[in-house]
Amino acid sequence: MRGRMMQTPLLISSLIEHAGRVYGTQEIVSRTVEGPIHRYTWLDARNRSIQLAQALGAHGITAGDRIGTLGWNTYRHLELYYGISGMGAVCHTLNPRLHPTELVYIVNHAEDRILFVDLTFVPLAEAVADKLPGVERYVVLTDSENMPETALSNAIAYEDFIAGSDGDYEWPVLDEGDAAALCYTSGTTGHPKGALYTHRSTVLHAFGVAMPDVFNMRPSTCVLPIVPLFHACSWGIAYSAPLAGAKIVFPGPRYDPEALTDLMTAESVNYCAGVPSVFIPLVQYWRDHGNKPPSLAMAVMGGTAPPPSLCAALEEDFGIEFRHAWGMTEMSPLGTVNTLMPEHRALPLEQRRIFQTKQGRPPFGVEVRIVDDDGNRLPHDGIVFGELQVRGPWVIQSYFKDDESRLTEDGWFPTGDVATIDSQCYIHITDRSKDLIKSGGEWISSIDVENTAMGHDDIVMAAVIGIPDERWDERPILIAVAAPDSNPTKESVLEHLAGTLAKWQLPDEVYFVDELPMGATGKVQKTKLREQYAAE
Numbered sequence: 001m002r003g004r005m006m007q008t009p010l011l012i013s014s015l016i017e018h019a020g021r022v023y024g025t026q027e028i029v030s031r032t033v034e035g036p037i038h039r040y041t042w043l044d045a046r047n048r049s050i051q052l053a054q055a056l057g058a059h060g061i062t063a064g065d066r067i068g069t070l071g072w073n074t075y076r077h078l079e080l081y082y083g084i085s086g087m088g089a090v091c092h093t094l095n096p097r098l099h100p101t102e103l104v105y106i107v108n109h110a111e112d113r114i115l116f117v118d119l120t121f122v123p124l125a126e127a128v129a130d131k132l133p134g135v136e137r138y139v140v141l142t143d144s145e146n147m148p149e150t151a152l153s154n155a156i157a158y159e160d161f162i163a164g165s166d167g168d169y170e171w172p173v174l175d176e177g178d179a180a181a182l183c184y185t186s187g188t189t190g191h192p193k194g195a196l197y198t199h200r201s202t203v204l205h206a207f208g209v210a211m212p213d214v215f216n217m218r219p220s221t222c223v224l225p226i227v228p229l230f231h232a233c234s235w236g237i238a239y240s241a242p243l244a245g246a247k248i249v250f251p252g253p254r255y256d257p258e259a260l261t262d263l264m265t266a267e268s269v270n271y272c273a274g275v276p277s278v279f280i281p282l283v284q285y286w287r288d289h290g291n292k293p294p295s296l297a298m299a300v301m302g303g304t305a306p307p308p309s310l311c312a313a314l315e316e317d318f319g320i321e322f323r324h325a326w327g328m329t330e331m332s333p334l335g336t337v338n339t340l341m342p343e344h345r346a347l348p349l350e351q352r353r354i355f356q357t358k359q360g361r362p363p364f365g366v367e368v369r370i371v372d373d374d375g376n377r378l379p380h381d382g383i384v385f386g387e388l389q390v391r392g393p394w395v396i397q398s399y400f401k402d403d404e405s406r407l408t409e410d411g412w413f414p415t416g417d418v419a420t421i422d423s424q425c426y427i428h429i430t431d432r433s434k435d436l437i438k439s440g441g442e443w444i445s446s447i448d449v450e451n452t453a454m455g456h457d458d459i460v461m462a463a464v465i466g467i468p469d470e471r472w473d474e475r476p477i478l479i480a481v482a483a484p485d486s487n488p489t490k491e492s493v494l495e496h497l498a499g500t501l502a503k504w505q506l507p508d509e510v511y512f513v514d515e516l517p518m519g520a521t522g523k524v525q526k527t528k529l530r531e532q533y534a535a536e
């Protein structure tokens with residue numbers, strides 16, 4: 001027997017409609033690329049997204065067309081999220097930190113018809129435009145006053161592009177399974193691959209993100225997404241904020257500690273989210289200047305494992321609740337969040353810190369399991385590790401333009417991460433399977449060694465890689481960045497590591513460098529380190 005309730009489709013346009021109607025006066029504040037602070041409301045955002053949708057239609061964009069964006073976190077980029085997907089096209093966020101050849105590949109693979117480009121990225125677009133034959137027009141995210149001279153074909157300022165639309169427009173009623181947004185994975189091997197989200201997966205993911213034990217979004221939330229709108233849809237924040245009525249503060253092009261701190265303080269930001277490499281200098285800046293934003297109460301961190309020393313600094317020195325999250329582009333990207341239960345809060349501090357290195361538990365909507373090399377399920381005992389597999393309504397099935405299912409025979413997505421799962425379903429990522437180091441038949445977790453190294457007072461960043469070894473197969477080496485004005489030695493670092501690691505887990509060498517090679521999404525590029533150090 002069928003139920004008798006409405007089959008209202010879950011659509012991205014319904015998120016912005018809801019925000020405009022119910023939280024119409026709640027603010028969105030942006031540091032603009034032009035400089036000044038811009039502020040308006042969710043109702044304004046809704047109205048301008050409608051104008052954009054109309055303008056896209058007038059240009060001849062139809063359902064399913066891909067539209068690229070090369071933009072910072074600002075209100076105009078937010079409007080692209082809603083105007084493009086809302087009218088049935090696909091919002092394809094591009095990561096401007098990628099190598100230009102990779103960008104060219106991605107834009108052409110996606111067949112983007114229009115590129116929306118922030119002022120900062122106009123030179124980048126100009127440099128590659130002759131290799132992008134499918135792009136019909138470039139819209140620069142600014143007004144006519146700030147519109148630069150540009151060689152881009154058919155270029156127009158965003159404000160002029162939408163100015164002709166009168167707002168007399170109804171969002172189309174789409175199928176909730178239609179494509180809405182496209183995001184390519186970092187692709188450490190082979191070409192980048194596109195994760196093509198649906199309206200349904202995005203809306204369900206927004207619900208998941210807003211949950212109390214996840215990002216806890218509500219009208220009293222004032223969130224500053226440090227995580228870019230071009231990285232896995234800003235972890236869903238731009239979709240869950242209108243659902244929950246949160247205020248958003250966008251940092252625009254400025255990610256330096258001073259700019260972030262000033263904005264957080266001025267706008268009473270109480271919650272922010274980003275990768276650890278942004279928080280490390282931020283915490284240092286607050287220490288040096290004694291100016292932690294007073295309202296900042298919670299920080300969600302993911303993308304890579306944050307060192308326990310960072311978590312300790314946030315909580316003990318600055319009174320900020322730290323939540324460790326894990327996910328991947330293929331999961332929209334939310335996978336798990338480590339929110340402590342009362343019993344974890346009661347743990348002695350040292351044990352609690354160790355517990356917080358776990359990546360947390362899945363919200364409703366994500367299921368997790370671990371399997372051995374033959375695909376057999378492994379116990380959730382917090383000790384045995386195996387490949388982490390996931391499933392749920394916001395997990396990928398196959399990549400864009402690639403019909404091959406990426407799922408196991410019984411319908412799970414293999415993440416390529418290696419993890420343990422404990423009896424309460426908290427996962428702990430031991431490593432990326434390709435980053436685990438096998439030495440003398442035993443596995444060494446590069447993340448464990450890195451975390452321990454970053455607990456050394458004079459080390460701010462550390463990466464551990466395995467290099468080939470005749471006797472042991474592989475041996476770990478540590479590449480570290482020293483804290484400013486410090487001079488750590490190999491001996492002091494090894495002595496520190498020996499406090500918690502077994503002898504055979506200790507790196508054979510410790511190299512000090514000024515900086516580690518970082519990828520476009522804030523992760524250390526271990527492939528580059530391997531190329532460089534394997535040869536030494």
Ligand code: AMP
Pocket residue numbers: 185186232301302303304305306324325326327328329330333359415416417429431432521
């Ligand atoms: P991306 O799709 O670029 O977001 O990368 C996803 C991958 O980043 C995951 O499969 C993990 O290997 C890694 N990752 C994300 N969050 C974490 C975390 N909290 N701890 C360890 N690794 C993480």
